[in-house]
Amino acid sequence: MNTKLSHTDIKQLLSDHGLKSTSQRIVIYGVLNSLATHPTTEEVYSCIRDEHPSISLATVYKTLETFVSVGICRKVMSKSGTMRYDRNVSDHGHIYCENTEEIIDYEDSELDALLADYFSRKKISNLKIKEIKIQINGDKIDLRKKIQVL
Numbered sequence: 001m002n003t004k005l006s007h008t009d010i011k012q013l014l015s016d017h018g019l020k021s022t023s024q025r026i027v028i029y030g031v032l033n034s035l036a037t038h039p040t041t042e043e044v045y046s047c048i049r050d051e052h053p054s055i056s057l058a059t060v061y062k063t064l065e066t067f068v069s070v071g072i073c074r075k076v077m078s079k080s081g082t083m084r085y086d087r088n089v090s091d092h093g094h095i096y097c098e099n100t101e102e103i104i105d106y107e108d109s110e111l112d113a114l115l116a117d118y119f120s121r122k123k124i125s126n127l128k129i130k131e132i133k134i135q136i137n138g139d140k141i142d143l144r145k146k147i148q149v150l
Ligand SMILES: [Zn+2]
Pocket: 038, 086, 088, 092, 093, 094, 104, 105, 106
């Protein structure tokens, strides 16, 4: 999921989630949406600070938290404990690259179906499973190349 959203799309998304579409929110969501990574607050801030010097780091943080509270973005913790933001709110897993600190979306409906089937047969006592998330930890082998799910 990496669709480019227009100003109008972002306004609509904000209003659909009960948020006023202030120019700050539009700018911040626009940056979050344009980054294919799972950025930290500081990374989002560094993308907007030159063009929008009136938006502070604290505002970026508060705005991202507002987005999380209405469900248009999620928080992801990296292995080192850094909080990152994820604009992909559909069900998906992550690949954590330990040597580069990258977090890459991992979507595999075939694996999801296998796991759902497996756990429907192999019961875990006294637990109603709501979600199974895949997390793959590893090291990038060739640092010049992207990690790609084939
Ligand atoms: Zn993600």
